[in-house]
Amino acid sequence: QKEVEQDPGPLSVPEGAIVSLNCTYSNSAFQYFMWYRQYSRKGPELLMYTYSSGNKEDGRFTAQVDKSSKYISLFIRDSQPSDSATYLCAMSASSGAGSYQLTFGKGTKLSVIP
Amino acid sequence: EPEVTQTPSHQVTQMGQEVILRCVPISNHLYFYWYRQILGQKVEFLVSFYNNEISEKSEIFDDQFSVERPDGSNFTLKIRSTKLEDSAMYFCASQTGGGFQPQHFGDGTRLSIL
Numbered sequence: 001q002k003e004v005e006q007d008p009g010p011l012s013v014p015e016g017a018i019v020s021l022n023c024t025y026s027n028s029a030f031q032y033f034m035w036y037r038q039y040s041r042k043g044p045e046l047l048m049y050t051y052s053s054g055n056k057e058d059g060r061f062t063a064q065v066d067k068s069s070k071y072i073s074l075f076i077r078d079s080q081p082s083d084s085a086t087y088l089c090a091m092s093a094s095s096g097a098g099s100y101q102l103t104f105g106k107g108t109k110l111s112v113i114p
Numbered sequence: 115e116p117e118v119t120q121t122p123s124h125q126v127t128q129m130g131q132e133v134i135l136r137c138v139p140i141s142n143h144l145y146f147y148w149y150r151q152i153l154g155q156k157v158e159f160l161v162s163f164y165n166n167e168i169s170e171k172s173e174i175f176d177d178q179f180s181v182e183r184p185d186g187s188n189f190t191l192k193i194r195s196t197k198l199e200d201s202a203m204y205f206c207a208s209q210t211g212g213g214f215q216p217q218h219f220g221d222g223t224r225l226s227i228l
Binding site: 094 | 118120145147149155156157158159162163164169170172205209211214216217218219220221222
């Protein structure tokens with residue numbers, strides 16, 4: 001079973017729509033959950049991160065974590081054409097060595113159509 | 115805003131040659147990482163580095179790979195004898211210390227092995 005599963009899309013929505021992106025995972029040791037945005041030919045750009053279960057909101061973006069279901073989501077409200085990018089979920093657990101290697105999903109390619 | 119910078123943006127090398135990828139992490143960061151992304155696949159962890167030594171490494175990071183922080187600013191990844199399957203995007207990331215902190219990524223080096 002793959003550690004982190006993410007539907008690669010592509011996902012196409014009209015401008016102003018609410019976008020829902022999600023990932024499932026199998027490793028119950030994951031404690032930290034991140035969403036990165038990646039534009040073409042660029043590195044991953046951190047959008048949000050959360051610790052354990054719950055919700056976190058930042059402007060038009062809301063991240064949700066449900067550890068009991070091993071399921072995380074990112075919601076984008078009032079989507080804009082500039083939100084068109086690939087969205088990567090990433091997760092981490094404490095290894096005891098002090099560093100926190102990230103395990104990524106494959107990414108969902110989102111297009112927001114004007 | 116401080117950022118992670120990587121050079122070169124694109125490196126073309128003959129199979130069997132040595133290659134060095136360079137990164138300048140954010141200046142007050144203490145943990146450094148290399149990840150790679152083969153075309154169409156997930157971003158994968160290679161190695162983490164703290165206090166001038168490797169903290170963790172993945173099974174991808176075999177004897178052909180090495181990392182170094184030769185001075186106070188650069189962080190390098192060396193591949194001793196490149197193979198065709200080393201062709202990928204290589205991302206450097208850094209984070210501050212003291213428990214979990216989000217990692218910030220550079221824009222990557224595209225490595226093409228001929």
